[in-house]
Amino acid sequence: MxxxxxxxxxxxxxxxxxxxxxxxxxxxxxxxxxxxxFLANAVHPVNSGQKLTPSHHSVVQ
Known part of the structure; x- marks a missing residue:
């Protein structure tokens, strides 16, 4: 969710x-x-973090 x-x-x-x-x-x-x-969105099998910006990805890493 x-x-x-x-x-x-x-x-x-x-x-x-x-x-x-x-x-x-x-x-x-x-x-x-x-x-x-952001983490949930990045690892979600459908979303795979596709819409996340680089700054959102950096928060997850």
Whole structure:
């Protein structure tokens, strides 16, 4: 469930319709996401950390 939550947040950040609200979505993303979310997303068999940024990957390593 952590992996899916992370993937959904990453989708929200990339959503073009939400770009006028990107700053606020990004703030909430930073409040909600933890190292555990990034790790779960990175090792999830479907997500495999594909949408994680290099800075998110560095947190996991």
């Amino acid at each position: 952590l992996a899916e939550a992370c993937a959904l947040w990453l989708d929200l950040l990339a959503n073009d319709d939400l770009q006028p609200h990107h700053k606020r979505v990004s703030q909430r993303f930073n409040q909600a996401m933890t190292t555990s979310h």
